[in-house]
Amino acid sequence: MGFGTRAVHSGEEPDFEGTGDVAVPIHLSATFARRAAEKPTRGLEYSRTGNPTRLALERRLASLENAEHALAFSSGMAAETTLMLSVLSKGDHVVAENDLYGGTVRLFERTLKRFGVDFTYVDSRKDEAIRAALRPNTKAVWLESPTNPLMHVCDIGAISKVARGAGAITVVDNTFASPYLQNPLDLGATVAVHSTTKYIGGHSDVVGGAVMTSESELYESVKFNQNALGAVPSPFDCFLILRGSKTLHLRMKRHSESATAVAEFLSRHPKFSAVHYPGLRGHPQYSLAKKQMRLPGGMLSAEMRGGLPAVRKFLAGLRLFSVAESLGGVESLVEHPATMTHASVPKSRREKLGIGDGLVRFSVGVEDPQDLLADLKSALR
Numbered sequence: 452m453g454f455g456t457r458a459v460h461s462g463e464e465p466d467f468e469g470t471g472d473v474a475v476p477i478h479l480s481a482t483f484a485r486r487a488a489e490k491p492t493r494g495l496e497y498s499r500t501g502n503p504t505r506l507a508l509e510r511r512l513a514s515l516e517n518a519e520h521a522l523a524f525s526s527g528m529a530a531e532t533t534l535m536l537s538v539l540s541k542g543d544h545v546v547a548e549n550d551l552y553g554g555t556v557r558l559f560e561r562t563l564k565r566f567g568v569d570f571t572y573v574d575s576r577k578d579e580a581i582r583a584a585l586r587p588n589t590k591a592v593w594l595e596s597p598t599n600p601l602m603h604v605c606d607i608g609a610i611s612k613v614a615r616g617a618g619a620i621t622v623v624d625n626t627f628a629s630p631y632l633q634n635p636l637d638l639g640a641t642v643a644v645h646s647t648t649k650y651i652g653g654h655s656d657v658v659g660g661a662v663m664t665s666e667s668e669l670y671e672s673v674k675f676n677q678n679a680l681g682a683v684p685s686p687f688d689c690f691l692i693l694r695g696s697k698t699l700h701l702r703m704k705r706h707s708e709s710a711t712a713v714a715e716f717l718s719r720h721p722k723f724s725a726v727h728y729p730g731l732r733g734h735p736q737y738s739l740a741k742k743q744m745r746l747p748g749g750m751l752s753a754e755m756r757g758g759l760p761a762v763r764k765f766l767a768g769l770r771l772f773s774v775a776e777s778l779g780g781v782e783s784l785v786e787h788p789a790t791m792t793h794a795s796v797p798k799s800r801r802e803k804l805g806i807g808d809g810l811v812r813f814s815v816g817v818e819d820p821q822d823l824l825a826d827l828k829s830a831l832r
């Protein structure tokens with residue numbers, strides 16, 4: 452079945468044994484009664500371990516990523532933490548892209564390092580950099596593509612092959628692309644992780660995360676730790692994410708169309724010296740992005756001339772684009788990585804990566820594109 456059909460139906464087939472609900476109800480029960488001690492009703496015991504609304508969401512998420520299995524979490528960071536605690540032990544090593552979401556770097560550097568895990572950061576646009584960083588104790592290669600905020604694109608298939616050859620799994624944080632634009636498992640990766648807070652939920656009204664894989668042993672281990680660590684989403688959160696995911700394919704088309712219009716506008720504007728968007732022909736990995744992604748997506752960043760003072764004036768002049776962290780919702784957002792999402796990255800590291808004071812990141816929503824362009828023009832004036 453096509454993506455749109457699965458987005459609407461998978462995991463939410465009418466339950467004719469119950470009341471035939473077309474939309475899965477919000478099952479608020481914390482525990483489930485059984486007729487006999489050894490016979491849980493429909494396998495359900497306790498809502499941390501399993502809940503009908505969450506199970507519906509997990510079936511939907513697996514289907515959207517073409518995965519055998521999916522697990523839902525209370526946030527993207529909860530998904531990442533549970534995955535890494537399932538995969539890593541003291542003395543292990545991870546190779547990671549160097550332009551990662553700041554919260555992921557914080558988890559690696561400030562939390563997991565304390566348990567004796569070592570990390571090497573590389574530019575994953577160069578497959579040979581990954582190969583050179585692999586060690587006998589490397590257990591995972593962690594990628595984002597496109598990256599946040601510089602929109603670098605790496606070759607997920609080629610890197611997954613190198614990692615597999617070295618006995619390491621490949622994890623792709625697929626939050627920026629969403630499962631509609633890119634399916635890492637189809638390209639050879641072992642695991643896809645998502646902040647479902649972003650495109651999958653799509654309405655900036657819920658925080659959630661997910662892990663998807665087709666490797667059953669890994670799934671069982673993450674599922675064990677999902678229950679052991681307990682960072683599960685509430686039934687209401689699961690309902691919101693299920694509901695949002697039904698229109699993912701429609702929203703991603705509009706996000707991509709409008710972001711392309713914004714990227715083209717900014718790349719012609721004299722106040723910007725560069726625009727980072729995989730849908731622009733000038734993007735260094737334009738052909739790879741075209742091969743790997745269905746559409747270029749709703750995220751882009753641009754370098755403003757005049758540094759922080761110019762950025763401040765520009766942000767203050769915007770009306771439709773709200774100045775806010777996060778991304779992937781129906782409403783357009785704009786943020787300044789150096790003082791917002793990446794403020795915790797030391798200035799020297801930021802500058803080395805190319806995240807300067809003039810960089811502005813846009814999450815282009817699904818409003819009418821002409822209104823978005825008018826807002827940008829007016830703020831730039």
Ligand SMILES: Cc1ncc(COP(=O)(O)O)c(C=O)c1O
Binds near residue numbers: 529554595599626
């Ligand atoms: C790429 C990426 N991965 C993971 C996360 C973490 O997700 P959450 O905020 O849902 O914990 C974020 C949050 O901004 C993100 O942008």
